[in-house]
Amino acid sequence: xxxxxxxxxxxxxxxxxxxxxxxxxxxxxxxxxxxxxxxxxxxxxxxxxxxxxxxxxxxxxxxxxxxxxxxxxxxxxxxxxxxxxxxxxxxxxxxxxxxxxxxxxxxxxxxxxxxxxxxxxxxxxxxxxxxxxxxxxxxxxxxxxxxxxxxxxxxxxxxxxxxxxxxxxxxxxxxxxxxxxxxxxxxxxxxxxxxxxxxxxxxxxxxxxxxxxxxxxxxxxxxxxxxxxxxxxxxxxxxxxxxxxxxxxxxxxxxxxxxxxxxxxxxxxxxxxxxxxxxxxxxxxxxxxxxxxxxxxxxxxxxxxxxxxxxxxxxxxxxxxxxxxxxxxxxxxxxxxxxxxxxxxxxxxxxxxxxxxxxxxxxxxxxxxxxxxxxxxxxxxxxxxxxxxxxxxxxxxxxxxxxxxxxxxxxxxxxxxxxxxxxxxxxxxxxxxxxxxxxxxxxxxxxxxxxxxxxxxxxxxxxxxxxxxxxxxxxxxxxxxxxxxxxxxxxxxxxxxxxxxxxxxxxxxxxxxxxxxxxxxxxxxxxxxxxxxxxxxxxxxxxxxxxxxxxxxxxxxxxxxxxxxxxxxxxxxxxxxxxxxxxxxxxxxxxxxxxxxxxxxxxxxxxxxxxxxxxxxxxxxxxxxxxxxxxxxxxxxxxxxxxxxxxxxxxxxxxxxxxxxxxxxxxxxxxxxxxxxxxxxxxxxxxxxxxxxxxxxxxxxxxxxxxxxxxxxxxxxxxxxxxxxxxxxxxxxxxxxxxxxxxxxxxxxxxxxxxxxx
Amino acid sequence: xxxxxxxxxxxxxxxxxxxxxxxxxxxxxxxxxxxxxxxxxxxxxxxxxxxxxxxxxxxxxxxxxxxxxxxxxxxxxxxxxxxxxxxxxxxxxxxxxxxxxxxxxxxxxxxxxxxxxxxxxxxxxxxxxxxxxxxxxxxxxxxxxxxxxxxxxxxxxxx
Numbered sequence: 001x002x003x004x005x006x007x008x009x010x011x012x013x014x015x016x017x018x019x020x021x022x023x024x025x026x027x028x029x030x031x032x033x034x035x036x037x038x039x040x041x042x043x044x045x046x047x048x049x050x051x052x053x054x055x056x057x058x059x060x061x062x063x064x065x066x067x068x069x070x071x072x073x074x075x076x077x078x079x080x081x082x083x084x085x086x087x088x089x090x091x092x093x094x095x096x097x098x099x100x101x102x103x104x105x106x107x108x109x110x111x112x113x114x115x116x117x118x119x120x121x122x123x124x125x126x127x128x129x130x131x132x133x134x135x136x137x138x139x140x141x142x143x144x145x146x147x148x149x150x151x152x153x154x155x156x157x158x159x160x161x162x163x164x165x166x167x168x169x170x171x172x173x174x175x176x177x178x179x180x181x182x183x184x185x186x187x188x189x190x191x192x193x194x195x196x197x198x199x200x201x202x203x204x205x206x207x208x209x210x211x212x213x214x215x216x217x218x219x220x221x222x223x224x225x226x227x228x229x230x231x232x233x234x235x236x237x238x239x240x241x242x243x244x245x246x247x248x249x250x251x252x253x254x255x256x257x258x259x260x261x262x263x264x265x266x267x268x269x270x271x272x273x274x275x276x277x278x279x280x281x282x283x284x285x286x287x288x289x290x291x292x293x294x295x296x297x298x299x300x301x302x303x304x305x306x307x308x309x310x311x312x313x314x315x316x317x318x319x320x321x322x323x324x325x326x327x328x329x330x331x332x333x334x335x336x337x338x339x340x341x342x343x344x345x346x347x348x349x350x351x352x353x354x355x356x357x358x359x360x361x362x363x364x365x366x367x368x369x370x371x372x373x374x375x376x377x378x379x380x381x382x383x384x385x386x387x388x389x390x391x392x393x394x395x396x397x398x399x400x401x402x403x404x405x406x407x408x409x410x411x412x413x414x415x416x417x418x419x420x421x422x423x424x425x426x427x428x429x430x431x432x433x434x435x436x437x438x439x440x441x442x443x444x445x446x447x448x449x450x451x452x453x454x455x456x457x458x459x460x461x462x463x464x465x466x467x468x469x470x471x472x473x474x475x476x477x478x479x480x481x482x483x484x485x486x487x488x489x490x491x492x493x494x495x496x497x498x499x500x501x502x503x504x505x506x507x508x509x510x511x512x513x514x515x516x517x518x519x520x521x522x523x524x525x526x527x528x529x530x531x532x533x534x535x536x537x538x539x540x541x542x543x544x545x546x547x548x549x550x551x552x553x554x555x556x557x558x559x560x561x562x563x564x565x566x567x568x569x570x571x572x573x574x575x576x577x578x579x580x581x582x583x584x585x586x587x588x589x590x591x592x593x594x595x596x597x598x599x600x601x602x603x604x605x606x607x608x609x610x611x612x613x614x615x616x617x618x619x620x621x622x623x624x625x626x627x628x629x630x631x632x633x634x635x636x637x638x639x640x641x642x643x644x645x646x647x648x649x650x651x652x653x654x655x656x657x658x659x660x661x662x663x664x665x666x667x668x669x670x671x672x673x674x675x676x677x678x679x680x681x682x683x684x685x686x687x688x689x690x691x692x693x694x695x696x697x698x699x700x701x702x703x704x705x706x707x708x709x710x711x712x713x714x715x716x717x718x719x720x721x722x723x724x725x726x727x728x729x730x731x732x733x734x735x736x737x738x739x740x741x742x743x744x745x746x747x748x749x750x751x752x753x754x755x756x757x758x
Numbered sequence: 759x760x761x762x763x764x765x766x767x768x769x770x771x772x773x774x775x776x777x778x779x780x781x782x783x784x785x786x787x788x789x790x791x792x793x794x795x796x797x798x799x800x801x802x803x804x805x806x807x808x809x810x811x812x813x814x815x816x817x818x819x820x821x822x823x824x825x826x827x828x829x830x831x832x833x834x835x836x837x838x839x840x841x842x843x844x845x846x847x848x849x850x851x852x853x854x855x856x857x858x859x860x861x862x863x864x865x866x867x868x869x870x871x872x873x874x875x876x877x878x879x880x881x882x883x884x885x886x887x888x889x890x891x892x893x894x895x896x897x898x899x900x901x902x903x904x905x906x907x908x909x910x911x912x913x914x915x916x917x
Contacts, residue, residue: 019855026863027851029798029838033864036797126783211898213802213810214864263800263864264898296803492861492899650858654900658861661901685807685896693902694893698885 002611007707007714013503014713017650018510020496026261033261034217034233035293042219043072045274045281045292046128048118048135049302050110053144053368053678054157057108057117057137064134065120070127073284074135075119075277077107081249097246099337103371104247104277110139111159111336112370113679114301121281121290144368144678148310148331151176151365159336159366178338179364183346183419186357191325195316199394203386204744206308206671207333209300210375211662211690214263216294216303220244220278223287228255230275235265235489236528241520243272248279259517262491266662267374270528271304300683304373305672307332307340309365311386313349317394323409325357326350328418330383332364335371340364344464345379348724349387350418351462352428352616353409360418368678374530376659377463377720381666381727385745388459388728393741402458403436406618411462427642427706428616432460434704435618440638445622452624454635455737460618461724465717466531467609467710470538471524472545474502476601480588481512482549487526488538490517492658492719493651497535498542500647501713505546507573507587524606532717535647536708537609543712544605553590556597560585613708613716617641619660619725621733627756630749632668632734638700639725644708644716656722657699663726665691671746765828771796772840780827786820787811789827790837798838798867802896809895812868813837819875821894838867841874849912850874859908861899869895873909882913 025031062074083098101107106115118135122128143157150156158174165172167180192198218232218240228248234240237257245252262269278290294303309332316325328349332340346362375381395402410428417423435441435458445456473485486498495515503513517523526538554568557575561568561583569578575590577583585593594601622636639656646652669689673681682688707714727745735741740755764779771794778793785804790796790813799822802810806821813822814836841848850870853859860866869892876883876891883891888909889902897905 017858020858022863023855023860026860026866027838027847027854027870028842029796029867031863032797033800035801036791125788126781211896212862212864213808213896213898214800214862215802261864262862263802264862266898293801296805296808493858648858650904651861654858654861654904657901657903658899659901662898684805685803686805690896690898691901692893692896693889693906696889696902698906699901699903 002710004709005712011504012507013500013510014645014647015649017648018496020493021499021515022490022495031261033214033263034231037219037231037260037291039219039289041288042291043121043123043285043288044125044128045119045121045278045290046125046132047116047298048132049298050106050113050115050117052110052139052141053113054142055110055139056142057106057110058140059138060118061136062118065131068131068134070123071131072121072288073281075105075280075284077101077105079280080105080247083247095243095246100243101247103337104273112368114298114370115336116302119277119281121285145176146674146678147308147367148333148365151367159368176366177363178334178366181362182360184359185416185420188325188327188357188359191357192316195324196319197394197397198314198316199390200312200314201390201743202310202312204310205382205385206745207305207369208666208670208672209305209688210266210268212264212266212268215296215299216273217292218274218278219289219291220275220282221287221289222279222283226250226254228279230255230279231258231260232275233260233262233269235262235269235491235530237489237520238487238525239270239528240272240275244276244279247276257520259489259519262489265491266376267378267530268304270530271373273303296685297683300688301680302370304335304371306375306378307334307372307382308672309333309382311382313386313390315390315394317398321400321405321408323353323355326355327359329361330363332379333367333369333372334364335369336366337371338364338366340372341374341379345383347417347419347464348380348462349383352406352411352460354411354415355418358418369672369674376662376723380461380463380724381663384459384461384724385727385731389731389741392732392735403432406460407432423614425709426614426616427704430706431616431618431640431642431704434702435620435640438620438638438640438702440620440636440700448624451627453627453737454622454624455733455735457621457729457732457736458618459725459728459732460616461721463532463615463721463724465536465612465615466533467537467612468527468533469606469608470526470541471604471606472498472538472541473523473602473604474545474549476549476591476594478592478594480591481514482506482508484513484515484542485518485523486515486538486542487523488534489529491529492655493648494529494534494538497647497651498539501539502542502546505543505550524604532615532719533612536612536711536715536717537607539647539715540609540711541605541607544607545603548603548605549601552601552603556594557585557590559597560593611710613644613710615642615716615718615721617721617725619729621729623730623733623737625734625737625752630752632747632752634664634697637697638702639722640702640704641718641722642704642706642716643718644711645705645714646703647713647715649703652703652718653701655719656701659722660699660726661691661696663723664696664730667727667730667745667747669746669748767828767831769830769832770834772836778827782828784827785823786825786827786830787822790822796837796839800864800867809868809872810865812871812895814871814875817878819872836871838870841870848874849915850877850909853908853912853915857904857908857911859900859904865895865897869897869905877913877916881916885910
């Protein structure tokens with residue numbers, strides 16, 4: 001039985017905006033990120049990457065590099081032990097060690113431009129870079145497979161000769177489709193026959209990158225005792241530990257990962273790219289510490305972007321404004337190895353709607369591009385781009401109010417999601433109502449006075465959020481403050497959001513709880529910071545540990561007073577006796593007495609939460625388009641979201657605003673532009689154009705709080721869902737402005753001009 | 759192994775005179791990080807497109823990845839470590855904290871140095887001016903909203 005909680009309202013700390021605990025180090029330059037790690041005797045590692053998108057490796061000659069001055073070691077895939085077969089779950093991704101070792105250093109074939117082929121350790125970074133150029137690789141070029149259509153075409157070149165595809169449970173060989181699955185209930189074809197309007201549209205999407213500003217990095221020592229010590233920018237230090245141990249075939253206890261600050265991840269730092277390679281180079285260099293930093297080109301070309309692909313949505317509605325049936329076909333690019341976000345995309349595509357007759361087909365397709373990775377609500381933005389435009393078109397054709405239609409068909413408690421799962425308590429209706437009642441929606445968009453085309457779009461989005469394993473340790477200090485160890489990487493304010501939940505229980509100010517993130521040897525297992533799970537699940541562990549601390553302190557008060565522990569109550573920062581009103585002691589005063597009453601107090605709590613509270617967002621976008629150039633500027637934007645309970649509202653707003661900016665970039669500019677030869681043409685920040693401060697307006701947020709009954713404070717994950725609605729909200733606004741619906745991402749100036757000319 | 763040729767550089771970093779021997783190919787970014795040991799200045803792209811490595815040279819804002827260490831002889835450099843004084847944080851640092859203008863924090867040093875370059879010369883910039891000035895600094899976490907508000911707040915606080 002899952003524990004549920006009644007909504008609470010009398011918060012002291014939760015819902016306030018203290019300065020985050022790690023803020024000072026980050027505004028003064030003192031914070032230590034992965035690239036800042038200094039270890040005595042450090043040497044540098046660098047990677048040689050494939051210039052070809054698809055080729056067989058005929059030979060690798062490393063002798064000249066090995067002989068070069070200043071070079072300590074050269075590594076290739078042959079230096080990995082034979083990989084363990086099978087898959088393990090690591091945060092948001094399933095890990096397949098055999099494929100991962102081939103992704104970290106290619107074996108037999110290179111599958112994308114930028115695929116690592118060999119690595120060098122040398123005395124400094126420059127020497128290592130120069131030495132990679134001395135490695136001779138002979139390739140036999142193969143035709144690249146650049147998108148899902150090419151991959152699924154008859155006679156397509158096959159990326160992985162040993163891949164056995166799963167087509168609705170049947171084994172398929174000689175294929176680029178790793179998996180085809182289907183979710184179906186009701187009578188879909190009858191539903192379309194009974195509909196008054198059926199709209200079917202096909203959308204194409206390109207790969208996009210998370211665009212974190214800090215490149216991947218790792219420093220590792222594989223010492224003479226066989227122990228690996230690593231520092232790496234990651235969303236999950238335990239994921240680095242487990243993936244490194246798995247690829248090196250050593251026990252997890254033989255790997256210690258020290259956390260460092262992480263300079264952005266958005267899902268892209270859940271996979272390990274460098275730490276095992278740095279460890280191998282270290283071992284081959286006699287246990288010297290090896291540091292590696294990926295250059296920006298390689299971050300684009302060789303770390304995991306979000307899948308592009310192709311999505312078809314067919315929706316039927318009746319005249320009374322109800323969805324009768326929906327069928328969708330989603331084909332996502334996994335990249336060079338199986339494992340796109342297709343599973344989550346299929347779960348999310350109908351997340352906002354109650355659809356009685358429902359079918360979803362999902363395809364996971366390998367192509368000659370980097371192996372895709374999680375990106376903020378992985379799979380959901382692509383799905384939202386498709387279904388939310390179909391909904392918009394239906395409302396336009398039927399002249400229906402776009403919020404009323406969504407309200408009339410909204411998911412609510414008990415609605416079956418597209419994969420059949422029943423929703424618990426969700427806040428979509430409240431979120432739609434808040435959008436409807438917002439100043440933005442109620443204020444008509446004024447026409448431009450200088451010849452620009454203006455339009456408004458609205459769209460919704462869904463993300464299920466995650467739970468999982470988390471650990472928090474608390475240590476009572478005798479000055480009445482509390483030291484807190486927690487196992488989650490802090491990617492943008494979760495030290496604060498966890499500490500605030502602990503402080504709420506203890507009746508302390510947020511500043512009296514001191515968060516610290518220790519190594520993997522110093523805290524219980526904690527899952528990756530992903531799936532919007534950290535404030536929810538690690539916060540939950542913090543809440544439990546804090547309640548245990550109250551229990552321990554109550555016992556100490558009972559020792560002081562010689563009464564039964566069950567007679568001690570804790571409220572408003574004071575311990576008191578239920579039977580004797582004379583007996584009362586404040587938190588701080590009792591903390592000063594821990595030495596007299598039994599010694600130090602530490603508590604720990606570990607959770608493994610099977611369920612989470614889902615999140616919904618509804619976004620309104622106003623934009624204007626220059627009809628001569630097709631340049632689009634977003635001029636007003638409001639994001640409405642059910643956040644459950646905003647623990648630190650400033651950082652909740654910040655998550656939403658950041659997601660919106662990424663979504664606007666994805667909608668209007670960002671794409672992996674792939675050449676005929678299969679390489680990415682725009683692998684710099686100059687050419688892969690992410691929004692700058694000049695491209696963005698202020699982003700208004702409306703926080704709707706429908707408490708999640710699965711969390712004592714009603715917390716829902718907030719970080720990921722904000723990336724789902726912007727893509728269709730922008731697309732629907734472009735349609736409103738130009739009269740043209742654009743089905744292909746990104747909606748770049750040339751595409752707008754082309755559409756307007758037709 | 760033959761040691762590469764080095765260039766002798768005398769410079770001032772955050773008010774302190776410093777003297778280095780730098781390889782001629784070494785960027786100012788690496789000089790600051792690896793030789794001077796000031797790792798607050800960050801590497802994001804190494805091609806002048808993200809602004810994470812922003813420092814000021816004689817009051818002028820530059821991407822330190824695009825300047826050689828050998829070029830700063832006789833010049834005065836300010837990095838993020840030079841903003842706070844014994845009296846406390848710079849108003850921009852305080853405003854970034856209060857306005858929650860950072861999430862992961864990797865772009866923050868560059869934004870702070872760049873924004874200081876603006877406020878030192880234009881104490882009361884408009885929102886548009888702030889957005890234009892900071893367009894060379896990429897942030898992927900915040901959507902810029904709270905960064906712009908923090909710069910506005912710091913401008914007001916400095917009056």
